[in-house]
Amino acid sequence: MARTEQVLVLEPPNELKFKGPFTDVVTTNLKLSNPSDKNVCFKVKTTAPRRYCVRPNSGIIDAGTSISVSVMLQPFDYDPNEKSKHKFMVQSIFAPADCQDMEAVWKEAKADELMDSKLRCVFEIPSENEKTWRPLRAKRNHELEINKVTSTSLKTEASMMSKSTSSSLDDSDMRKVMDDCRILKSEVQRLREENRQLKEDDGLRMRRMPQMGNPTPSSNAMMKEEGPAARMIAMVVLFFILGTIIGKLVL
Structure with missing residues (x-):
């Protein structure tokens, strides 16, 4: 059975043209006019519903009026060697006197x-862009590559800064240890000087008191103890320095 001839007038009548480059949404308009004296229900369908957004995609066109439908093509990588197989269909039917439920109208409609x-x-592709659409894609890919390299570089720099900070902390600790060593060495040197000075003072006192004869046993004991005491202090300080250095190195 032959279908009823389309009552709506479509502009454009046969093709929907989309002009690139297609790096962003591309919109084209479809005008639907109703020259009849009856209201007409319409519906717009496509073979690629995920690639297009249609607003409005259905509705009612009053008698003697028209409506503009926006067809929006989503961004994609355009290949000039690939032929488009996408199609649209505008379906229509005269609106019944009581048109409250559009879904029911289409469901109950007869084929004829x-x-x-x-x-x-x-x-x-516009003529001025025929030679630039490929560079545009290449530029986009180049920008993505730059972003990737930049991201990697930033991560590497962050890692290096972290390592540098850790190294700086280690150097700071080592400087502190060295400062402590210098202080302890100075203290050892001061104790040695004091010990030497004590020995000299004792010798001077012994020379000034010949009449007293030999020093008492207690004096001899004191002189004998001064040397080992100084050596003991020096050994303790030395072991402390070595322990501090070894502890820092192990940490």
């Missing part, structure tokens, strides 16, 4: 009441 028009999609 339905009217439709088909349009194919055409992708175009």
Whole structure:
């Protein structure tokens, strides 16, 4: 059974043209006019629903009026060697007197009441861009590569800064140890000087008191103890220095 001839007038009538480059949403308009004296229900369908956004995609066109439908193509990588197979179909039916439920109208419509028009999609590159669409894609890929390299570089620099900070802390600890060593060495040197000075003072006192004869046993004991005491202090300080250095190196 032959279908009823389309009552709506489509502009454009046969093709929907989309002009690139297609790095962003590309919109084209479809005008639907109703020259009849009856209201007409319409619905827009496509073979690639995920690639397009249609607003409005259905509705009612009053008698003697028209409506503009926006068809939006989503961004994609355009290949000029690939032919577009996308198609659209505008389906229509005269609106019943009581048109409250559009879903029910389409569901209950008889085959001989339905009217439709088909349009194919055409992708175009403007003449001034025919030689630039490839560089645009190359530029986009280059920018992505730059972003990737930059991200990697930032991560590497962050890692190096972290290691540098850790190394700086180690150097700081080592400087502190060295400062402690210098202080302890100075203390040892001071104790040695004091010990030497004590020995000289004792010798001087012994020379000034010949009449007293030999020193008492207690004096001899004191003189004998002064040398080992100084050596003991020096050994303790030395062991402390070595222990501090070894402890820092192990940490």
